[in-house]
Amino acid sequence: MTEVEAIRQRHSVRSYLDKKIEPETARLLCQMISECNEKGHLHLQFLPEAGGTFHRLLPRAAGLASAPSVIACAGPADASLEERIGYFGEKVVLYAQQLALNTCWCGTFSARNTPVTLAPGEKMPIVIAVGYGADQGRPRRSKTMAQVAGSDGYPPPWFRDGVALALLAPTAINQQKFHFRLCSDGSVLSECGPGPFSRIDLGIARCHFDAALRAVGMKELWGEGGAGSPPSPSGAPISPG
Ligand SMILES: Cc1cc2nc3c(=O)[nH]c(=O)nc-3n(C[C@H](O)[C@H](O)[C@H](O)COP(=O)(O)O)c2cc1C
Numbered sequence: 001m002t003e004v005e006a007i008r009q010r011h012s013v014r015s016y017l018d019k020k021i022e023p024e025t026a027r028l029l030c031q032m033i034s035e036c037n038e039k040g041h042l043h044l045q046f047l048p049e050a051g052g053t054f055h056r057l058l059p060r061a062a063g064l065a066s067a068p069s070v071i072a073c074a075g076p077a078d079a080s081l082e083e084r085i086g087y088f089g090e091k092v093v094l095y096a097q098q099l100a101l102n103t104c105w106c107g108t109f110s111a112r113n114t115p116v117t118l119a120p121g122e123k124m125p126i127v128i129a130v131g132y133g134a135d136q137g138r139p140r141r142s143k144t145m146a147q148v149a150g151s152d153g154y155p156p157p158w159f160r161d162g163v164a165l166a167l168l169a170p171t172a173i174n175q176q177k178f179h180f181r182l183c184s185d186g187s188v189l190s191e192c193g194p195g196p197f198s199r200i201d202l203g204i205a206r207c208h209f210d211a212a213l214r215a216v217g218m219k220e221l222w223g224e225g226g227a228g229s230p231p232s233p234s235g236a237p238i239s240p241g
Pocket of ligand 1: 010011012013014059062104105106107108109126137138140168169170171172173174197200201204
């Protein structure tokens with residue numbers, strides 16, 4: 001399964017089988033997490049036992065307490081932490097999908113009951129439930145391309161593809177409060193409106209946008225250059241090939 005196929009197949013899953021993640025699968029997931037930690041200056045952690053992470057009323061009611069494991073999304077508290085967590089956390093989510101696992105981002109978790117170790121100065125704004133889904137989730141309503149993107153002139157296919165994949169990104173309460181703009185110099189600006197976790201959502205949407213660029217051999221906008229900051233003109237996409 002390619003990354004783009006994983007984007008198309010992924011839905012949030014809130015009901016999990018009573019089955020631990022197999023050791024080899026967990027090893028691959030941890031390998032991806034450590035690559036993302038290095039690139040994103042983060043401290044994402046795979047917690048094989050979810051413990052009491054989802055023991056608050058809302059996630060319990062949603063079914064998330066059935067998730068066997070968790071990815072704790074933490075890192076040094078700074079201005080771009082949430083966007084970096086969104087970007088690199090979603091890379092892990094898509095890889096999990098490729099490993100036949102299912103996931104659900106969860107902001108209503110219990111930090112106190114999450115069996116995680118944080119270093120001084122680190123924050124953990126969100127976690128991701130992970131395991132083998134009892135189902136594969138389901139498609140949901142989406143905003144249109146015109147509602148989340150604009151361009152100076154007619155947009156080229158790579159921009160439309162990027163926005164189309166961003167529209168498949170998970171966002172808190174499905175709010176989709178991100179916006180992409182293609183400027184006349186070829187650079188892409190992205191921003192988010194107000195809303196709970198909207199900066200994490202923006203990072204997630206950028207991750208999907210970058211996947212569309214990579215799929216056609218173009219340079220990604222946010223991944224290596226430091227997710228969280230708007231792309232400079234020199235970071236603008238180059239032509240395919
Ligand atoms: C930052 C963030 C926080 C979320 N928090 C929760 C949550 O607390 N509980 C929950 O059931 N789903 C949560 N979700 C999942 C969203 O509800 C879900 O992504 C959205 O409805 C779109 O559905 P999809 O992921 O199937 O595309 C969260 C998603 C994101 C990105």
